[in-house]
Amino acid sequence: MQRTCRLLPVGSGHRVGSSIGVGRHHIGIGCRQGQAARARAGGTASPYRPASTTKPATGIWRCSKQLASESTLSTHQRRGALVPAGGLRHARGLYFVTMRLDEKARENLEAIDRLLTRSDDGCVEPLSNAAASRAYYAAYQAVADCAQCDGLAFDSKEPRYYRHDTLPDRALDWGILNDDSRDDLSRLRDLRVKADYYEDQVHYDEASEAAVMAQQLVTSLLEGTRR
């Protein structure tokens, strides 16, 4: 049975195919069986795995235990919650190519740069609302990536994700953030709410500050220098 490749829309609340059963923010991607098989065999690099990744060079990526438990991995493999580089096979016959949230966090940082760009001739205006939203998700994904790597469970069962209102405090409890970075994540979250749900226009300066905060958070979390 063939299924269309599709990235999980992070934060959108949508889910990929009811038969897959993977919530938003998850690291899994449903894709064609043949494609995943080629990727696993090393014949074709996964289109979703950036070559620039700094993550394990051993070809083994860690995934959440929950995803591992749903796969056809052996008990031995599940115990370590490790999956082959090419992905793993879902119990219902679908393949997943693992993808870490850190790559999406970096992509969002790049998006912020582009969204805040403005040209001297005034033809290109900055998109501050969108930039503020992306800034939060960059930080969210970096924190979520750390939490996933540490095997910390989602606090929402369905859909499975780290709740936005409680994540800053939970990340503080987990030791991922300190008091200052917890405040930064909270402010980014709140600005994103304003950007997405309120009539206000996010000011360029607000978005710029959010970009700086997101950059600092992502850098410190993903480069292994947690604050």
Place this chain on the structure above:
Amino acid sequence: MTNARNGLLRRISSLLSGRPVRWAQDVVGDYDGRDRTLEVFNADPTEQGDLFRRLRPIRKEMEACAGGPVIVIFHTRAESVRLYSEFVEQALLEEVAMDVDLAERELDVAVPALGTDVVLRPRSGNPGTGSNVLPRKEAA
């Protein structure tokens, strides 16, 4: 809305230099913490970081009162005027009215004398010489 929530709003406003604040209502859309959203008005981008930090000491109290983590929405001065002028004007008027009310209120409690207050009493016993020259000058 409970009295506790309203009372907390006054404290929050006081911490934020009297800026108008309110619990958000009738927000369009859904997000985690929608029913625990605090709006702060007249907060420009350069002020927001400092204002957010000022809330740190009462964060736990806010969470206990609201029933979970509080989402704080800062409205810039420009947007406060453009979109929320009616509420902001009303809130500032109420604050002024409260100040006036406090200024006109007479204290009905017996205030103890401060340590610096000196009670003057007529001298008893030796009435003195009657001189009004300072002792040191008089000795010289």
